[in-house]
Amino acid sequence: MSDFEPKIVAFFCNWCTYTAADLAGTSRMKYAPNIRVIRVMCSGRVDPQFVLEAFAKGADGVLIGGCHPGDCHYQRGNYKARRRILMLQRVLEEFGIEKERLRLEWISASEGDKVRKVANDMTEQIARLGPLRRGDEHG
Amino acid sequence: MSEEIRVGVYVCHCGSNIAGIIDVKSVAEEASKYPNVVVSREYKYMCSDPGQALIQEDIKQHNLNRIVVASCSPLLHEHTFRNATEKGGVNPFLFQMVNLREHDSWVHEDKEKATKKAIALVRAAVRRVALHSALERKEVPINPDVLIVGGGIAGIHAALTLANAGKLVYLVEKEPTIGGHMAKFDKTFPTLDCAACILTPKMTQVRAHPNIRLWSYSEVAGVDGFVGNFRVKVKRKPRYVDEEACIGCLACIEACIYKEGKFPDEFNMGLSKRKPIYFPFPQAVPQLAVIDPETCIEFKTGKCKKTCVAACDRNAIDFTQKETIEEISVGTIILATGFKAFDASRMPEYGYGTLSNVYTALEIERLVNSSGPTAGEVVLKNGQHPKSVGIIHCVGSRDEKTNKWCSRVCCMYSLKLAHLLREHTGAEIYNFYIDMRAPGKGYEEFYDRLLQEDGTHFIRGRVAEVTDWAMTEEEEGRLVIRVEDTLAGFVRRIPCDMVVLSVGLEPTPDAQDVRRMFNISCSTEGFFLERHPKLAPVNTFTDGIFLAGTCQGPKDIPDTVAQAGAAAAEALALIDRGSIELEPNTAYVVEDKCSGCHTCIALCPYNAISYDEEKKVAQINEALCKGCGTCVAACPSSAIVQRLFEDAEILEEIEGVLL
Amino acid sequence: MKKYLYYPGCSLKGTGKAYEESLIPVFKTLDAELHEIDDWNCCGATAYMSVDELKAFALAARNLAIAEKEGGSDLVAPCAACYLVLSKAQQYMREYPSERHEVSEALKGVGLTYSDTIKVRHPLDVLINDIGLKEISSKVKKSLKGLKIAPYYGCQIVRPYATFDDQYNPTTMDDLIKACGAEVVYYPLKTRCCGGSLTGTIPEVGVRLAYILLREARKRGADMLVTACPLCQFNLDGYQDQMKRRYEEMSMPILYFTQILGLAFGIPAKELGFRRSIISANSALDMRGIVHV
């Protein structure tokens, strides 16, 4: 593996996944330092523009973490997130960006270990895909 | 924004928790180079008084108008630092927190990379905070009434504490009587005082208390609203006996056409029989008879003589009773829904349900109890007294295949039962344990005492099986416990007449439904999740909902009562404050951008969005808005803004972290 | 008609011939066809497994690959040892990429590939879960009423994989016996060791273990033991003379569950390999007045 360090922007919902990430911390679980978490109140707050902006501004991957279906603190926000992300993945592929670079994970407040697993797994996966080439061909 | 932005950045060492991994000095140095940053410091403990004072002095000296603190999780200390910022004379929302501990130093080992990440996170916060605008704190009043779910010792104790403090308490219990598991116990460890003697007085207090509305045989059917203003639906199951009229004289039960009890008695773990109309147990609260429609002839055939009706001179019996739904409003909720004992038949190797004379600990509690099915006489199925009894610890605990956790009470109650069984029968008692765990006041001493009692033996080893397969004369017709004695270092076969399975504690089967209904979380094993294992053990992630007793995890009676008290105190603290502050992270519509496309309206789970026919734009009722931001993300013309989470702020954060 | 791929393994062609002889007609009666896969080889059990696991898995995988090539998804492996090894090979290939890699390399060598589409099934599993007790009972022509049978499962079909039955108290065979009208003797030793290969290597241990099983069965009034494993059958049946020399005479017939089913379906005993037993079941059957010629 080259010394490529993937940059992954993560949007974690305040109630489940952000809390789970805190739990991973208090439990001193170790995972790849490539994930940078941005806290939102609900995965339903994640605007597709954020994801595209992240890719355009240098992210190699984007991770969205929300409560499991049925567990959303705001009842149904995560269902919107699910539909948006699935559509976005299709569009990304047409933009020539592998859909693996955008990932949606349901991680409940008690699943600190899942945060660790997902962070490591995604970092490894993105590392395999290599750096995201921006769409700025010239000439 | 015309004013000049002046940011102060504070990087916390948190002792070595952060500084041990992250080079805080260089983080602070880097931050000092960013636009708008006027001061950038690192300090040992930002949450300490001097730490907070530091912020306030800087605000005065450098007239800062934005604050960034890079320390631990905002879920832990955001409040602290917002207050510090406000004390310094800056609006508390012109503040941004960076989570360097939980999300960086505690989870990464590579110092260089961890530091780089820290710098990126701080950069993001600095960029973001520049766009923050001053916000009003949002307060909502707290309804002083309290709902307590579950009438075991936890619910009872919490209810009495609150009621004595003059609060109105609704105590909802699913069974016909309160008392829970504790009411079934004979004695309690380590003091061996009788459970009924200490519990029943509290039960009667509940019944008599003017501030307690006791709804037994009832279940919560629905919850909405939020801290301070919950609206709760309670389903009241019909007991077919008029609560007002019945005085608990038992005449109806006497008169039932079943002369003898015929159906397994729940309270005695099925070891005795009851009639279709019955009294859960003599000290039951409320003192009301209840009819079980599953077994009552009138319900099954409609052709019963109804001798019970005739016997009741207060006409309390009413076969026409229907389930009713009561609606109440409360400000706070305490969940005390208790535990379920592990189902021993899940471990067939121990023969529960297939071999006679294999009992669970709860059954033994009833057997040794003088008001139990045998009036306290411990007899085998063949009527004889056991000469030897084996007590198997950790059944359904500390086991990969069933439950991984230690149930915390089994060691001690096994000792208690060992003592009681020895006392009642004089039998040889064998304890089979993995480790003896006696961490509690007087517990180790109690263990010591049992070690001294002759006829009580301790064998360290996990039992492989209980079988009636005899290899020797001595074993014939008895139960054989096969175990590797890990102290003696060989496999032993120990014949016993009676085997007691010390079953562990599990979440109740409906824990997941309850969790969803109250919008709280469960830990992986299924017990309700507390907000913080050390600092907020009775709080949940949902404000205004608290936990008491074993629904949060296995615990003994002293701990349960202590926690119930704590939950009551937390509720009181909220109630007496009179109001609670909410995050001002609500959304609003920018009217001159809204085209009235109606996309957002159906998205709101709280119906906070409506369409203004006059102005032809959407409107958000901020009293109803909970600040999820779903509509903001959905608005196709970016006409909805969420305070504290504005698009521009998040976009800055994105650029910031991408260092 | 249900079709199943069939992997007999060495036992069912040798010491356990009676198993195959009864299995096939029983399945036919139940309108299920067993199609023996072509050119199968040793499952990899016994010596191989202990000497070189990887080679053992390669052997097992070859059989799986052949099954896959022949099409169909369910591979019936009646011998408990085969059932265990094939399942184990599958699990290892799933869990350890390195194993999977080496095994597929080996397979390539003989022009085969395995893409993990085969379900390894034990006849008990198929009978109970695919065909069902209702169907089976409906095929019973001669009830075995009065016959007292101790069901003996042995270790390999429930340990470590308890995929279709309980690990400590398996009951699939019990149900089949009941379906035949016979009486199931409560037999707590149903999964205890039969002596395995120890009967050959350390007889004083192996034979003792086997003896304990039979003694307990007799004590509980069993007329016979019924098993699902050729090795168990062989040990318990074949070493009774040694038991006699070392301990006492048992003369306890040891049959395959398929033989019992066949009998109940009205298939003549001689077509079910009864004659192959060392301890004949005739007297036991006569005693209970069951026609078996």
Next chain:
Amino acid sequence: MSMAEKLKLAMYWAASCGGCEISIVDLNEKILDVIKVADFVFWPVAMDFKYSDVEAMPDKFIDVCLFNGAIRSSENEHIAHLLRRKSKILIAYGACAYNGGIPGLANITNRQGMFDTVYKTISTNQNTLPKISARVPEGELELPQLYDTVKSLAQVVDVDYYVPGCPPAPKIVEASIDAIASGKLPPKGSVIGPSKALCEECPREKTDKKITAMKRTFEGMPDTKKCLLEQGYLCMGPATREGCGTPCINANMPCTGCSGPADDVTDQGAKMMSALTSVLALEGEENVSEENVLKMIQEFPDPMGVFYKYTMPTSTLKRRVMK
């Protein structure tokens, strides 16, 4: 007024279809008012000019240049720079100049990709490929180079104003002309015309959006009173700038988004995607399985062509990443 005081107008088409030219003719009698106040000093489509005429003009000679069409070739870019230099006010006129427009969809591939499709995958052509230089009797002939990436005008030169639409609607053109004539121009960089989304001026009745299934325009006949999106026809209106006067809607066809995003929206496609998927199968969403959601999204026809029909070059990601 005298000739000398008349405004000097220029109009140029780069990568475009000519529709923008037509939009001027579309002014009907209003064109006369234009002629009162302005002379066209450069308008290749309408009158005979040579680039050399433009090069001959002194800098800032042109008062207002209406530049339509995207930048997809060296010629387009060269003229863009030239006209920028010669014009006081440069206006990106129409969807292509503003956001890349339909030609912008070429960013889903690159030059080679396009050549392969156009010249290689057809039977009538034996691999003749366009050359940028050719030998002719007069000597070496240089031809413009086609670019890999289509750009909007503002991505190559500094632009003063934008006029949206494919083509711009007469009332917007009028508004622009009036503004120019009267010198009452909005702040530099603004889009001329109103700033909300199309639903603002859409006459159809709207209720809460809960779309059960998407329809293609050829499926069934839409109710002419009700919101097309609510009927399942993909209408880009909610994410598209108003001002066109809803000609498509009036023809019972859904909006395809030619006017680009409303103010404050950076990515029209992303926003429409978000809005649409939010309300799509909203009813009983909690009971829909993961697989069914996936299926529903997979079946959605041509997301790129729908969401980014006119704005791919100015979208956040601008073009496809070629492997």
